[in-house]
Amino acid sequence: MPESDGYALSLTKKILRFLMVLNPLFAFLILALLVASLIWESWVMTALGVKSEVDSTKLIFAMRTIMVLGIAAAPLVQVVLKRLMAIVESVDSGNPFVLMNAERLKTIAWSLVSLEVIHFMIIVVAKGASSQELPIDIDLKFSFTRWLAVLLCFVLARVFEQGARMRDDLEGTI
Amino acid sequence: MPITVKLDDVLYERRMTLTELSEKIDITLANLSILKTGKARAIRFSTLEAICKVLDCQPGDILEFTR
Numbered sequence: 713m714p715e716s717d718g719y720a721l722s723l724t725k726k727i728l729r730f731l732m733v734l735n736p737l738f739a740f741l742i743l744a745l746l747v748a749s750l751i752w753e754s755w756v757m758t759a760l761g762v763k764s765e766v767d768s769t770k771l772i773f774a775m776r777t778i779m780v781l782g783i784a785a786a787p788l789v790q791v792v793l794k795r796l797m798a799i800v801e802s803v804d805s806g807n808p809f810v811l812m813n814a815e816r817l818k819t820i821a822w823s824l825v826s827l828e829v830i831h832f833m834i835i836v837v838a839k840g841a842s843s844q845e846l847p848i849d850i851d852l853k854f855s856f857t858r859w860l861a862v863l864l865c866f867v868l869a870r871v872f873e874q875g876a877r878m879r880d881d882l883e884g885t886i
Numbered sequence: 887m888p889i890t891v892k893l894d895d896v897l898y899e900r901r902m903t904l905t906e907l908s909e910k911i912d913i914t915l916a917n918l919s920i921l922k923t924g925k926a927r928a929i930r931f932s933t934l935e936a937i938c939k940v941l942d943c944q945p946g947d948i949l950e951f952t953r
Contacts, residue, residue, distance in 0.1 A: 880927070881928065883927075884927030885927060886913070886917050886918070886920060886929050886930065886933050
């Protein structure tokens with residue numbers, strides 16, 4: 713393996729490890745915010761920029777729903793990161809073309825689909841509750857790139873399946 | 887698998903061991919054992935040629951198709 717590839721792999725592992733710590737931390741912070749919004753509603757909502765003089769019941773419910781969806785996304789992100797780490801480790805050990813990696817890529821693809829569904833749900837909730845007086849300031853754009861990534865993962869899973877079979881055949885050839 | 891390997895029989899007829907064959911055709915004993923026990927998925931023409939040359943036989947003497 714070229715030295716630059718080895719460096720890239722080592723860097724990728726470090727980034728993945730960092731994200732695997734950061735992701736549950738973010739989920740915990742969102743959970744803390746959700747709990748705080750239930751206990752100290754007016755204080756948290758003022759801190760989030762909700763004006764107290766306007767009726768904000770609908771907006772508060774929407775924000776809590778978005779928080780719950782955010783927490784629900786964390787385990788999915790963790791699954792993606794863990795599987796990606798396992799794939800990177802298999803590349804490091806010199807044996808990436810195994811059926812297990814194809815399964816991992818499929819899991820990543822389905823997790824990404826689920827994350828996109830959650831993203832879509834957040835868009836629906838935010839659009840439904842956002843108004844001119846009380847707008848929800850979240851990036852609500854549809855991303856073609858993310859769906860392309862999903863497609864890429866499914867295709868790569870198939871490539872790995874084929875690669876693993878070809879490798880098995882080659883190993884069994886005398 | 888319907889293709890069976892009869893390498894053992896031919897070796898017995900030639901009074902040759904698998905180790906001797908592996909040394910003569912320059913294929914590892916482990917790989918020849920895989921071939922002999924029918925665990926191989928495929929055999930290269932070059933391997934078959936080398937075996938036939940050393941054992942002075944035809945590919946049909948080594949491989950047999952059974953229904």
